[in-house]
Amino acid sequence: MHNKSVAELSRDLESGQVSSVELTQQFLERIRQEDSKYNSFITVTENQALADAKAADEQRAAGHATPWTGVPFAHKDIFCTNGVLTTCGSRMLENFVPPYDATVTANFRKAGAVCLGKTNMDEFAMGSSTESSFFGATTNPWGLGQGSKRVPGGSSGGSAAAVAARLVPAATATDTGGSIRQPAALCGITGLKPTYGRVSRYGMIAFASSLDQGGTMARTAEDNALMLNVMAGFDPKDSTSIDREVPDYTAALNEPLKGLKIGLPKEYFSDQLSPAMEQQVRDAVKEYEKLGATVKEVSLPNAKLAIAAYYVIAPAEASANLSRFDGVRYGYRCEDPKDLMDLYTRTRAEGFGNEVKRRILVGTYALSAGYFDAYYLKAQKVRRLIQQDFINAFKDVDVLMSPTTPSPAFNQGEKTNDPVTMYLEDVFTIAINLAGIPAMSIPAGFVDGLPVGVQIIGDYFSEARLLNAAHKFQQVTDWHQREPQ
């Protein structure tokens, strides 16, 4: 049962082969048995899940089912859940129980899905390894069989590990610079970061508002499509969400790929990439050629500037977004503050971890008088150039393909003391967030027994196209079905 996809579970529920309560019990039991190895959940909402499953069974019996009614899944602990602890991986929110739902959370509730709990993540989504969580690191299910403790990637490492370990068939995630695609690649699952504005950010705890985007993680492209059907859409509570029709993302999954024009950005096939990694990506592209696609090399001349620009813009926005965590109204507060300054400084010194503090400092510096033009304004100009690179590329091709990461999952602790090396994990994903376009990572083979992902990048609002390309690939490959031992 735990190897089944959302689509399969939905069919089983519909046929009456299994009830939501039974499914929920089985997955909860798996989490209880297995998750001590991975630490992929911060909170498991057992009672709530069983109550929701019961209600879902009643809905289905009454003939009011959606494809999601009664299907178990999990939320990244960055999405606010009414009445349920929402920590964002931080001591700052160790005891924070929001009195409201994120729009994404509310949408899954409305669809009848059964949330089993909240998954682990890098603190405030700042990281690429899920090691900066206040609630301990998450371990990648891959690599354990070879006796190594590998990172699952981050920041959505809890969701990725939980899906890879078959603790849930699907989980929500967020992506600011690669936080869906990189962990999806490192855990051998399928993940989608939609176009900026496609999914509401309301109730999704902000890291960098102009880059953050909620998205999907599951093992198959089809399940990603089913998730996006629930998540996408305009939200009056988010002024940056876009009022544009939401297609049925499952409708075009099986469209033939004949004539699909694939671009390979030459800057993404540089010496940063090991020959073994490159081979996997080239092999995947060959599969696409067999499916009727044509391939050409393209250029993203400003791609090399993406990390530098990102590490000005994202920390700048974060430095303001995280000011609200001041110990005054909610969340962590230091013991016995002696005055206001003491309250602020100790609350934030004790409540935030090192990576969060580092980014607040960098962002504050970049916005300071005398530095603003040289850093923030220049980074915004670079951002527009990068955006223009993609717009130009999509005049010639339908999608771009690249490796998702420079290497497979690394060992825990390997990069924690070297932030710059850690930041390079996102070298192929980060420009996509700066441009605001959608991209996926799909499993495309193994290097040293560890999964490798291929990134498929599309033009604005081309999610259906990306899912179609991913789905067709998964019809002729089985990388996404491999189970970690």
Added chain:
Amino acid sequence: MQWDIVIGLEIHVQLATRTKIFSGSSTAYGAEPNTQANAVDLAMPGTLPVPNEQAFRYAVMFGLAVNAEIERRSMFERKNYFYPDLPKGYQTTQLERPIVGPGFVDIDLANGETKRVRIHHAHLEEDAGKSLHEDFHGMTGVDLNRAGTPLIEVVTEPDMNNAEEAVAFAKKLHGIVTSLGICDGDMSQGSMRFDVNISLKPKGSETLGTRTETKNLNSFRFMEQAIAHEVERQMDILEDGGTIVQETRLYNGDKDESRSMRTKEEANDYRYFPCPDLLPVEIDDSFIDEARNSLPELPDAKKARFMEQYGLNDYDAGLLAGDSKLAAFFEAAAERGKDAKLASNWVQGEFSARLNAEEKSVADSPITGEQLGDLVVRIADNTISSAGAKKVFEALWTGEGESVDAIIDAKGLKQVSDTGALEAMVDEVLASMPDQVAQYQQESDPKKQKKMLGGFMGPLMKASKGQGNPKLFNEILVRKLGE
């Protein structure tokens, strides 16, 4: 040494929208602390701002009323600083592209001249909450009901040269925003708050001196006092050969004292940057046209009409038209009373004096414009004397009677205008004052004669128990003494 005074103003105007600028919470004043603060106002994690269209409409109306350009694509920035009553740790405001561009307002001065004060810009922003330092035993209470109330901050050029001009501008602006209905104008509740920038320079000099900013003045009187105080302080320093420190100062109106709040060196680096949660706001022609069509009569137009329609002089018309509520009160009194000049005198005299004495606004007045109009009718038709009218006004104010006529009857204030009865009284009084009568008749200077008439009026009013019509008494006296 002679000095030129240079004054510029920054005025925070709370907009009278029903809900906040970025959330659906009520903006009503005076509720229990924190009952009008929702998840967005509390800056709960993940919450986002949604702009209130009405705030933009009001800002555009203001821009049109002060002859300003409207920015078609205005943007919001974040102004970063930590304070307990600022829940997000930044204020959402406008820096680079404020919604209202350069404009101007003309003010009337006591010497009859008109002066133009230029407006640099006006921007939309959110108000902060309130920190309550009393009643918490060494701690601070935070009330976030006000947090997120929409404001426009109006910034003038340094075009004013004394307290009179600054106060005239402030009052004019008050008149404009209350006429527009975009602000309730209640300064005691902080609906309008003034920051005054002041500098001095040697008379005739082209170079501006170092300025100070005196913050958060919430009445015209405090503003006038604060300017006088700050001008004197700066002048003392400069005349002693000292230099002015660029700083922000706080003025205590009750003690007429000021103190430094922070100097330029201590000022925050606010690290402004465009707010990524809000897209640029596009304002099109139809939105502006709609706002223009909804503009009510503004103080300048109203003043002109009052002069034309009611025959008021420049000063009276300007004073009444400058306050939309007082103007409406006057118009009701004038329409009912049929004598606009008399109505104007009563509105500006007895009525305004009484409001001031009791620190009431026109809205709190216990009497209506129509009631004052009824009183004007009875003064004009000689039913009551001016002394009687004051008694009727008093009774109306304290709610003693139903109507003007009922009060006149109940208090017996109707003047005796029966000439037969009045003549008999005059005869009697003259008979009792033969010496004065003789003196009057021997006097050849008509001016002195006129003065002497007053000597008979006292006894006459006494004889009529105060109810004789003084005008008629006067006529009869002159006739009889001349016989």
